[in-house]
Amino acid sequence: MIRFGLRLAVAGGREALTRLLVIAAAVAIGSGLLLTTLAGINAVNAQLTRYASIYPNASTGGDADPLWWSTREDYFHGQQIIRIDVAATGPDAPTPTGIRSTPGPGEYYTSPALRKLLAAHPADQLADRYPGRDIGTVGPAGLTSPDTLLVIRGGTPDEVAGLPLAMQRTTVGDTPALPETTMNLILGVIAGGLLFPLLIFVGTATRLNAARREQRFAAMRLVGATPKQISVVAAVEAATAAVAGTALGFILFYASRGAMADIPFTGMPFFPSDMSLGVLDILLVALGAPAGAAAAAQFSLRRVRISPLGVTRRVTPRAPRAYRLIPMMLGVAVLFLAIGFRPPTSDGQAAVFLPGLLLIMAGLILAGPWLTMVGARVMARYASRPATLIAARRLADNPKAGFRAISGIMLALFVTTVAVGVITTIVANRGPAPVGSTEAGQVSLYLPEDAPAAPDSLFTDLRSITGVRSAFAVRENPDWMSASEPGLIACAEIPSAYGRCAEGAAVAEVATGLIPFRESASSTRVWPAASVPLGELRQLPVMSIVVDTDGSAATIERSRTALETALPAFRVAPNVPGDFESEFANTLRGWEQLANVIIIASLTLGGCSLAVSVIGGLTERRRPFSLLRLSGAPVRVLRRVVALESAVPMLAVAAVAIGMGLLAAHLFLRAQMGYTLIAPEPRFSVIVVVGLAACLGVIASTLPLLERITGPETARSE
Incomplete structure (x- = not known):
């Protein structure tokens, strides 16, 4: 019966050939998109694994010399730059993934995307943040994406140990992928929304000319064919086209894999090698697609299995009832x-x-x-x-x-x-923040409690940058537990765009960056007076440094570079709202x-x-x-x-x-x-x-x- 089914499938005239081509095309598109979905899930997992290696946990087991490691974020034109500072404590210290050797003091590696960015902009906007000698490029194994902006800088153990978030590591590159339930949930829902039309398409194509085939199979039943034989013939006919379509689907997937990797499904593109398939994925599609087509063919012949005369018993089906709305209303x-x-x-x-x-x-x-x-x-x-x-x-x-x-x-x-x-x-x-708004032109650097004091020349250097309107420090309010705002500033230093002091006040209580959380800058805001005298204000520790600019990208990045150069041990990089x-x-x-x-x-x-x-x-x-x-x-x-x-x-x-x-x-x-x-x-x-x-x-x-x-x-x- 298998040989007979193959003969009917390929030698049944123009109608049979058309049906085979349509089924094969449907299965090819369906299996190609299914392979892309599975490869996309694998790519997300690979990306998350490398991301977790960039933000590792401390590891001190083993006999290797520890490697000091500090990961922080920087920004340039709204793009995130990942900055890793490392220092080897001995010859057996591990080497970060993606580079030849651990950089020494005054040396650094950059990703290809960051290297292009450094070459395309003046040094005082970006390159001056990373003084030293560029000794190489970070390879794909150390990057989450081809567009990742990453710099790995070397330093002395004492320097890196004093940086925020510093830790010691005796192994690198072995951090497991962090669970991302939200991402998996979105992928699952979207994959479901995509796979359902695929199943509809394959099922519709498999049922093409179902009535004519039912009549043909019913005639075979009348001359003595058993239901099992009819099922074998139908399954062979559908599986023949499905096998050809599945093979074509694999060809379509590998031909378009590079283009699909460029789509930023997670906000960043993938490496083409990330769009890979496991053995289970290949078997699932290679065996599942023909099996699904055969099952659809079997379902379409349910009337023939009841009776060879069941094809002629066509009656109006029962009308759907309103109870079908209940699940939707419950949701x-x-x-x-x-x-x-x-x-x-x-x-x-x-x-x-x-x-x-x-x-x-x-x-x-x-x-x-x-x-x-x-x-x-x-x-x-x-x-x-x-x-x-x-x-x-x-x-x-x-x-x-x-x-x-x-x-x-x-x-x-x-x-x-x-x-x-x-x-x-x-x-x-x-x-x-909207382009042109006051807060869009503000650069703020928030200092931790143990941060070194800002050099006096910093504010002079900031004010000398073309486009900078003002630069000032917000100091810590000693009464912040009972005060309305955590920071203090001299009333004479408050720019008019950020408000003014209460009548007769010399020192005002202000927000850390002069913009309250979830609010916008306002020239009509009246800041409350502080109890701290003006003469004692400069003796208080600096909480943040605020630079008010004209909002141009060049001025913002020059200000950010000046802040990072003067205070390299920042925990949170100077940022723009x-x-x-x-x-x-x-x-x-x-x-x-x-x-x-x-x-x-x-x-x-x-x-x-x-x-x-x-x-x-x-x-x-x-x-x-x-x-x-x-x-x-x-x-x-x-x-x-x-x-x-x-x-x-x-x-x-x-x-x-x-x-x-x-x-x-x-x-x-x-x-x-x-x-x-x-x-x-x-x-x-x-x-x-x-x-x-x-x-x-x-x-x-x-x-x-x-x-x-x-x-x-x-x-x-x-």
Whole structure:
């Protein structure tokens, strides 16, 4: 029977060959995207492992000489620079990963991206922060990404031991990857939203011409074939195309691996080698894709297994009931309740939000046929043309079939709408300070309690930089426990853009950086008077140094370089309001880009599924359409029927999915962060509209087939 199934698969005429090609193409696209998803997960894990090695824990076991190690962050034009200071205490000290040897005092290694940055800007903006001799490049093994900005500087053991966060290490490069439950959760949800359209596409392609094949297999049953033999033939036929498609999927994956690695899924691109596949991944796809196609073929022949005459017993299926809305409503209710009862731990929050979102996703799929039926009945009630009435009646009679091909689009649009809505809102609330604002031009350096005193020449050097308006120190308030603000400053030094002192005060209580937390700079602010006399102010330790600039990038970076050169033992690098937020926003924008990629991919798959579904429906209804043409129905009416049957449910479920996605995103933001949803950027709407228009174009491209297959010769009695 296996040989017979192969013969039917490859020698069954043009119809069989077309079906094989469509199934192979569907499996190729599906397996290629599945391989990309698995490789992406492996790349994230590899990236996290190298990231953990850059931020290690102390290790003092073993006989090796300890290596002093201090990791800190710096910034340049909003980009994070990782700065590692090391010092070997003996000849057996370990060497940091990615470099030839541990740099000595006055030596350093840089990453390729940082090397380009150093060459592209004047030394007083960046290179002067790292005095000494550049002795080499950090290799990929020591970098989290090709775009990582990293410098590894050498020093004496006493120098590095005195730096913040200094530790001793006897081994390097063996730090395990840190668990990232949030990232894994996002990857899982997005992968689910992508894989579902893949399964829909493969299943739809496998069911192509299901009615014609059922008739052929039923005839084989009537001449003596057993259900088992029929199952073997169907499985061989589907698996043959699936094996070819899976092989093509592997070719597509390795051909596009470099381009996929450049997409910043985690806010930074991957090395192409990170997009690797394990043996289990390869076996999962190589065996799972053909097995899934064979299973879909088996499912499509369930009527033949009941009876060889079961194919002719076609009755209207039972209409879906309104109870299908219950899971979706439960999911919305869970997110509503989370607003007032948010668990305090991250695990507890995941236990609330994830089931709520999954309930909505499952509810959308379960409620899809009911929504299709309701929409079809409304369309039938207000139909004024024959085409509209015929399309509405057919959708109302079998809404499950009408919804099946577009269910992947519905789920993908929901997942990506939630992701884009959440990301857009977080970026808007936590993004960098607006360009041109007062705080965007402020450079602040916060000093720890044990920091050395700032040299007197520092403020003179800062004020001499072109574009610097003022430079001053905020000193520690000795009464900060009972005071309204933790810092002190002379009233004469407060720039007008940051407010003024109370009437008659000489010293004011101010915020550490002259900008209160979660507020903006204000020239109308009145700072409270301090009890410390002006003569005693300079005897207090410096809490922070604030430089007010004109906001130009060159002035900001020159000021930052001057601060770091004068006070190299900083714990937190001199920063501009928005540095930390900009880094976080860039990561989120990477996820937003990933969401946009998924929208395009899922809509493409949905369009392919629709095309296959429309073509399959046309070939299965050739005789009824031919009879309609013989009875006087114009071809344009039949084309309108086919277009309405596909387009109306697709547009309706797209609107429902996007609406539910925005609602779920708003409830999540309110419960988790207290934010109000901000509408996604116009490009999201453009991508959705263009994608849906492309799906409509795919449907339109199948309509010319209608006239060719519904000629008078098709209406003969069979």
